[in-house]
Amino acid sequence: MDELRVDVITRHAIRNYGSVLQSIATRELLGRHGASARFVDYRQTGYDDTGWSVANRGSARRFPWPARVAYAALRHRGVRRIGHLFEMELRRELHLTSNSYRTIEQLKSSDEFATDSFYCAGSDQVWNVEYNVDNAPYYLAFAPKAARKFSLASSIGAASLPEIHERRLVEALSSFVGVSVREGEAAEYLRGLGIDAEQHVDPTLGVDPDFWRTFADESVPAEPYLLVYQLNGSAAFTPYVAELSRALDLPIKRIEYWRGPRSFGQHCEVLPTMQRYTQLFRDAAFVLTDSFHGTVFSTVFGKPFVAVAPPHYAGRIQSHLQLIGETHRLASNVNDAVNVAQGSHQLTSASQVLARERARINSYLDRVLHSEGRS
Secondary structure, three states, rough: OOOOOEEEEOOOOOOHHHHHHHHHHHHHHHHHOOOEEEEEEEEEOOOOOOHHHHHHHHHHHHHHHHHHHHHHHHHHHHHHHHOOOHHHHHHOOOOEEEEOOOOOOHHOOOOOOOOEEEEEEOOOOOOOOOOOOOOOOOOOOOOOOOOOOOEEEEEOOOOOOOOHHHHHHHHHOOOOOEEEEEOOOHHHHHHHHHOEEEEOOOHHHHHOOOHHHHHHHOOOOOOOOOEEOOOOOOHHHHHHHHHHHHHHHOEEEEEEEEOOHHHHEEEEEEEOOOOHHHHHHHOEEEEEOOOOHHHHHHHHOOOOEEEEEOOOOOOHHHHHHHHOHHHHHHOHHHHHHHHHHHHOOOOOOOOHHHHHHHHHHHHHHHHHHHHOOOE
């Protein structure tokens, strides 16, 4: 049987460990179904490796112009370092298109995309209208007309979309041979709009733990540690770190993108490689995180953890914890976190649940890639 080719578009170039690792997991999942994954090198406008780019995104946009200029200057060198590391990782791990693209017009006019390829959107927050400059690329609007299109654990990032975006989404997905979303509420929402959507776990959970154990750095820690992975800048997170370290009598080890005030006086791993990042979760004694993928990798390796809800998009973490029956691990205050940490550490049913979910996502991929009669 000839090898299938799948052109995947996702948020692979976002400078975030979860974005890169879910792309690697997507590559692995498709490969196990006889498909060669090529990633469309689409880079959103405004997402550049410069301090000014960072200063014009997220909460930084609320700063007055002089403050943003100062912030851009402060962050520029660190952002360049982050970009350099992540770019090396992407090019080593993923097969990218020959060209990079910034707009849907560039994608549509490219001669790189053939009808005999499958086209896949996702995973990650590819349909989040707040994150993305233009969702058209992630709706696969650039794929040839007769191409076979599907999504894989794509995320909308919200319970529903404004009407104008909703219409665009429904029109696009109506031509897909399979629609897979990451959150249960997104699947229900789309089914209510007449789209036959299925819910599947993030690809990082869709591959088996042995893949990640092999992928991880082989080094072994000298002593047990509390791993802290904080994506958001909320000061409310700080007391959790000190109290859990004290309650568990564990030294702190943090994963950081750059060295900042919140990590002063603590051991930091600044910009670890993807393998080292994975290994830090594999070998942690306990994990504290406000990150969806931090929660995911704690689960993959069966590590006891506490999750702190981030200011935005906490639903991703809640949905995952509901799936594995560990909702008590989402702490609403420091006392709750300490109680979880000092209680039972075992993830009692997660491995069985994830084995079932891996079977489901693999069944879906087998169906969309190999079933006869699909147009």
